[in-house]
Amino acid sequence: MLKELRPALVMTAALTVITGLVYPLAVTGVAQGLFGHQANGSLIVKDGAVIGSELIGQPFTGERYFQPRPSATTGPDPADPAKSVAAPYNAANSMGSNLGPTSKALVERVQADAERLKAENPSAPVPVDLVTTSGSGLDPDLSPAAADFQVPRVARARGLSEEQVRRLVEAHTAPRLLGLLGEPTVNVLKLNLALDAAAAGR
Template identity: 55%
Template structure:
């Protein structure tokens, strides 16, 4: 019996060391050497302090900032800490990446979208709403919005900051990222990067 057990134990230990220790260390070393920023979470650091990540959105609510698209992420309800089924809305909760899972026939989704459209009109965003202004992403953590949504927010942000709309629009235009390799994806604007640039405007 020991004759059969020995090779099984040796192979288990060998592959545990190879795949559980050596492989992760080698890949970590390569990623740190080749793309340390991405390997460390694409952190954005200002004056030595991490203010966010270019890959994870944040929940901006003030009129003086550009808003991200809605997020359907949730968190444990603090009133029921022992019941994981009790949750509360927690936009851009990076610990709980998820979509709403509401289908196009869901009345709850229709009601929420209508309420969001009304709220944005009341805030001063005129005209038809870009789709990403009232719909959540699959992850709930999308850091980018469409150029159309960013431009639709220009009058609101400019008014809140007492800035000329043309100056704020120029800032949006400067932060529009094109398609990857010119063909993949859609043009986008990173909300955190745009808001940080907005804070630098004198």
């Protein structure tokens, strides 16, 4: 019986070592060696402190900053942990909204956001990504159109010309991957950091 069991035990031990130890260590080593920034979370550091990630959106308030697209993530209600409340950009609970296109709450929220944005920039159509959430609720990027829509407000609030702010948007617009895949995007956190740096340099 031991003669029959030995090959099975040896194979189990060998595969455990290969797939549970050697392979993960090799992949981790390659990732750290070739893609260290990405492997460690694509973190953004300012003045020695981590202030965010290129991969996870975060809220920005005030007219001086570009606003990200809405987030549908939730978190526990502090008053009643059995219930959930809105917690935008909650990285611990990545999720989209369960509200469908016939949902009254969704329609009212989108309409309210659209009216607010139209009042902010009445001369331009409201880009769809400024009123819709992403599937993860953590999208860190905007379309160039959504960033351009916010240029007049940001320029007014910061006392900059619209042309200056547009140049920053263009400088922080990432093209399609390999020129073919996906769409151009603007990382909101990086753009807002560039705005702050431009203001400090004046």
